[in-house]
Amino acid sequence: MSQILRINERIRVQKVRLIDENSEQVGIVSIDEALGRAKSVEMDLVEVAPEADPPVCRLMNYGKFKYKQKKKKTQKQRVVQLKELRIRPKTGEHDIQTKIRQARKFLENKDRVLVMMLFKGRERAHSDMGDSVLNQFAVELEDIAKVEKDRISDDRRMGIILSPK
Secondary structure, X not given: OOOOOOEHHHOOOOEEEEEOOOOOEEEEEEHHHHHHHHHHOOOEEEXXXXXXXXXXXXXXXXXXXXXXXXXXXXXOOOOOOEEEEEEOOOXXXXXXXXXXXXXXXXXXXXXXXXXXXXXXHHHHHOHHHHHHHHHHHHHHOOOOEEEEEEEEEXXXXXXXXXXXX
């Protein structure tokens, strides 16, 4: 709400559509009746939709409302991160399952996951082993993730990027 809201006696119309403190519509009432009702429940009468006919006013704690708006505005947006998991062709099945559980946690936190298969020496001749393990990651995490980039590869490594659905 970038506009300045009018409150209590600053509202200069005869009739308003009133919404009470429980977010229930009361109906169209005179401004005096609305102000009286606001005072009786110790709240402010705030004009939330001045362009409506008649304007819509709500009973609320205006100081608390402004505080929440300011807090929401200054609250930092969460930055999506790219988390990397490294595995080798000779990594055991249990360790791969552990890495899959780790990837699931990252994906549930709305982060992207880069799964890298690293090859050393003669392992480079067995890229089919790397393919099968990366496929296993994609299949086991398909309920919460989709493959964003498939088969990133060069001589010594190959990988996939998974992003949350």
